Amino acid sequence: MSGTSVLTKENVKRKNTKVDFQESDINVLIESASQVIAPLWPISTFAARNPWMGFEKKSFDQVAGWLKDTRDVDIYPSASMIHSAKRKGEIDEAFVKMGLQRWLDTHSFNIPRDVAERFCHASLKLDPLPSNLLTSLKLKKVADEFSGLNMDRIGNYSMQPISSRLKNQDGERVVDILDYHVIKWCKLYLDDSQAGWTMPNREQGFYRAWQSLIQYDPALSKKQRKSLKSWSQEPHMALKEVLFALKIPESEIQAYLEGHLLSLPGWAGMMLWRSQQSGQGHALLTEYLAVRLSLEWALVQPSLPISGQRSEKEVSITSLLAAWIHWGDFTIEEWSQLSAAEQTEYLSFAYRFDEKLRRKLWLEAWEQTHANQLSQKLIAKQPKTKDKQSVLAQLAFCIDVRSEPFRRQLEKEGPFETIGIAGFFGVPIATSELGSNHSHPSLPVMQKPQNRIKEIASKNELNSYQQRRQAANSLSYTFKAMKQNILANLFLPEISGPWLSLQMVSRSFVPRKADRFIHNLRETWLRKPNTKLMLNHVHSTKTEIAVGFSEEEKVNYARQALKMMGLTKNFAPLVVLCGHGSQSTNNPYASALDCGACGGAAGGFNARVLATLCNLPEVRQELSSSGIEIPRDTVFIAAEHNTTVDELHWIYVPELSEAAQEAFDRIEAIMPKVSHNANAERLAQLPNFQSKHKNPKAEAHRFAEDWSEIRPEWGLARNADFIIGQRELTQDCDLEGRSFLHNYDWRQDESGDLLANIIAGPGTVTEWINLQYYASTVAPHYYGSGNKATQTVTAGIGVMQGNASDLLAGLPWQSVMQSDKEAYHSPLRLLIVIQAPKEYVVRLLNNDSAFREKVQNGWVRLASVDPEGHWENW
Template identity: 55%
Template sequence: MGMNKVITNQNQYTDDINHIISEASRVIVPLSPISVFAARNPWANLEQYTFENIAQWLKKVRDVDIYPTFNTFKQAYERNEIDDREIELKLQQWLKQINPSIAKNHVETYARKSLDLAHLTVLNRVSESQDIANHRTNALNKTDDMNTTSLVSTYITDKNDKKLIDIVDYHVIKWCKLYLDDAQSGWTMPNRDQGLFVAWRRLVQHDPALSKKQRTRLKTLPDNAEDLLEVCLEALGVSEGQIQSYLENHLLALPGWAGMMLWQDEYHHTEYQLLLAYLAIRVGLEWAIVQSYLPATEPNYEFEYSVDEFRENWIHTDLFTTEQWDQLSVSQQKVYIDFAIHFETQICKKLLLEAWEATYEKQLKTAVESEQNVEHKQHTTQVQMAFCIDVRSEPFRRQIEAAGPFETIGIAGFFGLPIVKEALGSEHSHPSLPVMNQPQHKIKEYTHEKEPTTFRQHQHILKSITYTFKKMKQNALPSLLLPELSGPWLTLQMFSRSFTPRPVGKLIRKFYAGWLQKPNDTTLSLQHCNHTEEGMPVGFTEKEKVAYVHQALRLMGLTSHFAPLVVLCGHGSQSANNPYASSLDCGACGGAASGFNAKVLAQLCNLPEVRASLLTEGIVIPEDTVFVAAEHQTSIDELDWIYTPNLSETAQNAFNQIQAAMPDISYRANEQRLKALPDNHLFKKDPLKEVHRLTNDWSEIRPEWGLARNASFIIGQRDLTKHSDLKGRSFLHNYDWKQDSDGSILANIISGPATVAQWINLQYYASTVAPHYYGSGSKTTQTITAGIGVMQGNASDLLTGLPWQSVMSADNEMYHSPIRLLIVVQAPDDFIRQILNDNHDFYQKVLNRWVKLASIDAFGQWHDWPLN
């Protein structure tokens, strides 16, 4: 990375610095507040490089290893997730590509010993040696087109032997918390309305945490962020060609806080450039703190290793006796040692990860192919149920299909509707679509009553009580009285929620259902009447209604043979006292449960004028077919019916059938799902009671597994996977290539849902392999900060990913398998070639190993792409 741009004058510098910052920001991704958690690929902007190159680069610049540990590989091997034959195959493929400086048979023997997971402790694992990690030479991790420039503060220590970069980070965290605070503190940051840089510039001169000399230095700096950057970078000795890589290192120092600034810039589009301000503050503080140590020269780290350690490794291969090794010259020994270091630090884990992924692909292929020639009983479908592609839907769908004449369909859970939703009684609207897309319509829920409804009155009362309680906590005198007033009630709540969570949770739900019961006659603003809000139209035009329904039906492959009842199922989750609650809703839509979208589409599908227009598209929806909407509660595997219009006689019969079957479906789905949770939750208990206890227990760290263990995304007809147990590891999207003559449907799936699935997959991957950098560590030591996210303790980075408990069964026992997503498309080779030719970004993902791609052609043959 890094830009070699010559800056000739002040105006040119001002013009170019924003471009340089934009380029530097590729090393991070936007981080949304935890209340609207959205899964993100941490390396989304780096996919022009190979996965291997990014792994080497991150190890060099941040000492972050994005490959699984050897212990993780060992566990996978013991769970039969890594096949010895695949390891050997990957080794032989690698050997064909290299031209080693030592005998090839020696290379092969050493590599085979290193890859032997059955005897993991045989060789010293040099790639996980802390000494070697801390003294790695550039030569070992050289990536030609990715430059790095070390921060001056990283190689200077104070008199207490503390790195100055840690002091810089401490101050930056403090200012970020103050500025980004979302009404959690009683007093807001002075001058906050004028932007981060102005507020910091005025307050930092009075910061008692800085020395008098440091404050004096900061007073001399320019009052403009661009000018301050120029002055400080020059004072720190950063050359023009090093500016981008230097700023990249500053962004990577605290990727969470930097990512939040980037999200604020992109989401709010404020006139204040927060990422520019953030970098100006970091660089300004760095200069003020290190100035007395300047000029400083970066140490020339020597690569240190133990000769005896590598001597042992080579002797253990039986290629040398002790005497034979000692007879080698020093230069010969160095060649062997250099190879061992190179293999352990760059190659070994790469081959093991590829073998792990190949083993999963082989197992998936076997599971899918084993059912293709088996005849299954056919029946007349009474209910068609469209579920989100979410991996949690797959086991639930299998139970539904086994329970009766029910068919399930997979589609992205926002149903192709690019909307912002505003539910009845809500003070805020919320985008209800994947974060990579922009909303184009706003849909509001309202009543026809002009006077305030009982629902609104009750809602206002609860909000007033909550607001008063918060204000009393934040004010000096009322806070003294508050414990006396609230103590008994809060104590009662604590004991009841701790020891009887299920009945108390049920009581609370009943209270809210009764007290905040929405009117039954709520209406959605589906009809556009030349009214706009938030810069977008409210509702749809007649043409847009037909277009969105047509698109959704084509994406589902549901253009004929309609059942009497079609159920559009959104999904959400419920849990208590869980900062990550939104991450268990839709992983792509910023924590938006997608039942609202299902209700919008169901109502559109029932409109007579829409059905009449669809006739011209060749889609005939029978008059007695009715669309309804439901929401799949993934933590308890139940359906909440949220929109049931008047049903035809055949639709009513179908509805009665699915209603009658649902209790048994939920029982069996929960019974299966609970087996995957640690401790098996004492299976003597009723699984339905147990899942309700989990979702209402405010001490529960793992109410459900979410999307952990996701590994594949299958695009094809349901018959391809219907009778295969995919173990809740696959995103499933319906697709029939015979109805996609121009390939446009597949193109939409690849550019939308497949990309979303990849982001989710790599979010879980990163949170597993680098939990304290890309994850969020343990829930038990987290602190919710500024109302926007979590930290470890009170002065850490803003944590970007999933907690340890979402990916691990225990401290040293993995649950999620950190492998890259396998996309399988059921389509002829020509369709795949067209996608790779037309979609350069997707081709780049496949070529650079960010995803794997396979296809099943018209004859049932499996192909890996790119084809050899």
């Protein structure tokens, strides 16, 4: 999988086993090796993360095999998940049989077809081989006598770290000791103001800061510290020295680095993200590897040299023979009567039709069943075309799957049209709230903000507000400083004890009242004034990006967003742009429940920016000249959909026209019922929801405000498809909150540019979200983050299990599991459905090679619905 080293004869001089390369060579190697991990953002800005983003040029099945061979990680659903889905009616076994026949038809084998089919059908039941059969002495004797098949060296190989093959005197694996040391140094260096004392010499970089302190580390022996004392000052030179000392062959260097990156993919992923943020390439990742391999050298030096650099996959003849006896209805006597050549063919077939392939067939059948059920929902009904003239209000929501049930309930209550668009509304901004000197990117993480938008108020109001805010922040800072001060923390319990005790008791027994009281107290104290947005461009040399928009940018962003929504004519009197966020207490994963399209932030700020732009007379005038005529009495307003309690909160409501006011009042009147129905539908899916509570709204608020609640909402669990088309295609369909919905009208996209932009932007976001949920479900021990109740927030950047684990990159157990034994999320790869003529899809695939690779390699699935309503799988 890793391939051969990217070093060529031109930049590498072979001198026996000596490694002779320059800094540029190691940079190329590390960049290639880093494809096996993914960047990890801090948990405060938790963003959906595709753990396999560097692998998309390989097929999903190739990566599955490589991960199983190198890390013993399964990324196909387990047998128990498959059996559960089958019981729920989520898998049609007819598709399993069809998949099996396709596999048999496309593979050659020299055994009777009926025998092969019987073996495959029996093994597809996914029951384990009986333990008494596998331990049978008679079976082992027959297997040991067999010598006709050379399979002891079959499989993919990887260059595992030398430390993973050694144990110390106490029987502890050396790689575990190495991981412990690396975690300790990563926590010190990456700490984001959580520790009272920062790491000395941190400003010199990770490697040099580590080198200046390692000689004093009491966790290492005197001999180990001495061996590192004279180590090179330059990280790339240190790597060169280590690779030479460990005698790593040049052709294996990249694979060796990959093995080290995969040992702690969370901490390595954070180093990769920081490297990318710094704009210095992979410099920090280079330093990380220099520290890790230097520590490995110190730990393994006494055991060198060791034999067997490769870790190899051995095939058990016993298990293959047991498979034929259990699933092929063979007896040992019948087996013994086969010729050696026949036995070889049978064992080869069992080896090829292994457990991974069996679960792959089940996954594909699961996905095909879902696609079939979805197609029946979408094309079985006659679409209802809503009279655009009678629409009272148009409400644009984020494509987030949690918007779908809310939109459906809203449309039931009146003449309202809902629209789907990515939650950053096409404005690539960094937001700066009132009184803050910092900004937060509010757009998909694969993009960079182009403009910074500040919230402003009058000078007197701003000064007063900043003083109150500074007082509140100073109180928090003082409390933290006292906790970390040797003397002051002796008095802290007496000072803070009564207040904190009262807070703990009230939050535990009356969480709603306590949360409301604390919130109201803070709001009353801060008294944030009414604000405006600084939309006009301000020249500044202090910021990397422009503050405000140019006049041309205002028009372009408004035009592009309206086109993405398909809202270029037939405007209702009121257009509501609805960002979304969440609400929870004592939850490190709070930002994971916010808008994935906004980089782990709420989308209300973006909605307010776009609504303000669309209300500007000069913007409307320019839009009119390009064919987008917004009626004078149409008003854009902004709101935020709180997904935890399914409520709309108004964040920008300018002066309304008479018709817009009528629409606004109508929305306010129906919102309690919409919220009630949406909450009732959503809460019924939560395992800890008590049906005896007759008020879903009250229960939803309890989930949001209870600091002991580990599952305030399901988030985007069970997401399965991304539907790109007109609302009429999905209207009145109960999509069960599993579908991302993006408006698209192919008739307004003759060039195909709109579709291409949707696939490149929202399409990538939804794929990342889908694969993060998928990975956290099928391999929670490697890609998830464990139980929330036992997590530790570390260094202010992420979570660990205990105090010395990898930095956990995925979703917690409570986000994907119904119980300890039952998954809630269905691990299906994203199905993208495009409503457009076939030639539009063909053009998209021809023009977008990256998307074509994702489809061909099985990272996403693709289907289309043509204008006549015909469904086609691609």
